[in-house]
Amino acid sequence: MENDYIMRQIKLAGEGIGMVLKKKVSSETLGEIQKENGEFVSRMDLILEYLAKGKFDESFVLVNSLKYKMSVLDFQNVSCWFIKQLKHVQDYHSEKLTNERIDHYQVLLNDLL
Secondary structure (H helix, E strand, O other): OHHHHHHHHHHHHHHHHHHHHOOOOOHHHHOEEEOOOOOEEEHHHHHHHHHHOOOHHHHHHHHHOOOOOOOHHHHHHHHHHHHHHHHHHOOOOOOOOOHHHHHHHHHHHHOOO
């Protein structure tokens, strides 16, 4: 019985380490969302589309809506991914997407975590 308990603890510790090391965000992580026309689309694709079109508030809402649907760790990974994406498109939308705006999004994403 002790061996089973120790093995479960080792397994749980390994799973925890695996989650910490897993920082890659995929479309499976973010799931799908239903658009106005009724079709389902990858949330990741929609976020990236909004970012490319300069719809930063809309993309933020899609990310922030996951806050209470995911574990804290998964949401932190998604938040970091989103902030990196914002910084990546900032060169193309520098007049609309300032460092202050990115910082504001980051603060809002970290609220209540």
